[in-house]
Amino acid sequence: MRPYLNLRRSRLAMLATVGALALVVMTPLGGHAQESPSPSAEPQVNLNVGERSLVVAVTQSVDTLNPFRMIRAISFEVARLAYTPLMLFSAKDYSPIPGLAERWEESSDKLTWTYHIRRGATFSDGKPITAKDAAFTYNLMITSADARRGNGGLVLNMASATATDDYTLVIKVKKPSPVMLSLEAPIVPEHIFASQAAKIADYKNDTFPMVGSGPFQVTEFKTDQFLRMKANKSYWGGAPKYDEIVFRYFKNSDAAVLALGKGEVDIVGDMTAAQFNSLTGKSGITQNRAANRRFTSITFNPGAATNTGQTFGDGHPALTDVRVRQAIHQAINKEELVRKALDGYGTVGAGYIPAVFSTLHWVPDPASTVSFDIAKANKILDDAGYKRGPDGLRTMPDGTKPFKFRFLTHSTAASEAVLADHVKGWLKELGIDIEVRNVSSDELTRQLYTAQFDMAISGWGVNPDPDFILGLHICANLPPDTSGDGQDTDTFYCNKDYDAMYTAQQVETDAAKRAAIIKEMQKHLYVNAPIITLYNANALEAYRSDRFTGFVQQPEGSGPILRQQGMWGYLGATPVTSKANEDGDGLRVVLIAGGAVAAVALAAGLVFFMRRRRTADERE
């Protein structure tokens, strides 16, 4: 009776599989038990009553804990908490304030900078922080390409870094540069990193607790799961008011928002408008609609060329005419875009540098503000000689090349689809036909850099030092060839007035004078319109105010708590004391009870099954 035997086998197999599964589930159990026979052997696990953790939901995973090798924004956030740089960006307005360096001065030829390191500061292992650690950090970046992956941009202009004594760091630069006022690279302990310097690319810096100089130190890290940082009670800036920060990783941002509502996490950032709105009016939750340092803009192809003057790409010739770009600027209703594309969560853009950088932000005076006016825009084009053809589309003055512009948008951003729709509608009234190309970021970059576009959406998060962002429009950054590789330009813009101002600001180390130049540059961009700043989207965050308060925003009172150029948000957080201790013993009970019920049910099922089979055998 072959079938009979087979059947029994298959049942046995099924039972065996269930058993095997149970074993799989228990595997970590066995493993753990061997490693740590008694609970006391697991020092990392801490359930002390009164232990307060700030749980932060993050959607990006930490790539590495080695500050020389970091690429992702979230990793830098961890580094800012773990290490103190020479100088910090103030919570008030991003201005440089003392970090490890108490004060600094520039030589009269502007080529030597001296930083005086604060005395009495120690690393989290108790060893003093000295100028030698700072010199080691910067020298490693200067000499090793492998160490420049993280913060390499800071040292491109540096010739050498030397500790002349324990508290004096001297850095020589190749040419004067205000970048020396924003030396934000984490200063690492030489006594930990020196032995790794030769193979810095392979160093993971994952010996816990990590030795650093910031307010929190990493004590546990499970890639793509969570990262735990314990408060450094000996932090030179004053001990944090709670015990630990846990970055909990969510790939699914909707789940992170639900977790906030449930109290599994304490703060969530980077929300969409819909997610943010879903939290309105929930008790115990406070929303933070923050002014952000990001801008969204339209860049034009004003006639792409290489740095040797060879033109390339297939941009529409009309866009080389500043009047056409100005007319388009005039035909865009930025208020409407903020309302429709951002659900109102943003501010209308004008100056290139976002308003959060109050010392650098430029605002056009009312008389020269370009406001939404279709009639005026049409008049500009009429006056410039671009007549409408029989189909209503404008053409070049000689009647050729109807105004059909390709408009590149990112397929990953829903807001850009809305934006493109509106822009298309407005420009139609000018006699311009827009073909929206909603493509991947990769494809957008490719078409942009090979100049196969007419208009494109661009956006950047601006750093406190705007040098890079201003440099996106200088002649020197035009590409060396037509391959689309190795270029920094965002617009193929090249103008000698703008270039002169750029060079001037690059060597101006007096903050006020430099700000004046930078404002003039923004005015230039506004008037000549190689780029139109559309809006600055808000950063949308929310936190459990029934558990934590006192988060410091950057800039103070209006900015975000997370993703700052600093760690003020975390540092200021204060636990609400009245709340009873942490999460759910109730949950545990439910779980154990549920497990018990399931086990009993399974056992009963098995008994029933065996009995039934036995009687069946008898009956047969």
Next chain:
Amino acid sequence: MARYLAAKLGSVAFSLLMVLFSAFFLFRLLGGDPVQNLTRGREVSAEQKAELRRELGLDRPLYEQFLRYIKETLSGDLGKSFEYDQPVTSLIAERLWPTLLLTGSAMVLAVTFGLWIGTRAGWRRGSAFDRSQVSVALTLWSAPTFWLGMIVIMVFAATLGLFPTGGMVSHRVEPGAFNAALDVAHHLVLPVLTMTAVIYAQYVLVMRSSILDELGNDYLVTARAKGLRDDIIRRRHAVPNALLPTITLVFLHLGGVVGGAITVETVFSWPGLGYLSYEALRAPDLPLLQGTFLVFSGAVVVANTAADIIYRFLDPRVRAA
């Protein structure tokens, strides 16, 4: 038999070789500039990008990259991930067990329930049980996994508060191995539930139709004529014969178990291989993509071969043919 095995293993070797080659070229055909994507949104100069390109070996000619890849892969080195800045082998090893746990559990459940329901439904074709179970299974099968997962999270995690909203472990667990296992099991429930709900329908349908094929056969009439109970006829006579096509299906899916379930892992932030490959694809993180592709395809090739061989033992007709 030996000849059969030799031929089979030969074809396996050939398949694996093809996998090895296509892993390299497939992802390069996709396009996308890893350096551009890795540095997106950050202020990185062209000079720094060139430096990074050099470090990642992307500045070398394609044939040179290919030779290096073949040489390294054959010596067991899958390279270093662009994004995670650590060896691909260790990344894959780290993610393997969460994936096996999730997809393995879901598959065991799906096969168990699927076969059971399929058998019952087929046996009592047209009954209320048949119609209701098949439509429930098909409805769940057609539900978008992402949507279903979110609903499950909203109901069981957010509203009822019974389970965590995502992840595999809590950041805070009482010491002890039992607690650690309980914690993982707690996190495992919702993703396994979702995944099982989505995939069990295929076992229901295959099993149901195999049973239907057997229904009219003479041997069942004989069994009935012997006076056997309906139950016994089904379990001891019909099911063993109907199981054959299902076993093929199970083995075909077994290979896919390693690949995990990208959607479920993403919705529930489950740190598995499926999610890892998805992350890698976005960069594109070429070494990581190659590594996961090799592992996934290798698993499928091996599982299919195993299915072929085992099938010969289970079904004498195949051996005879």
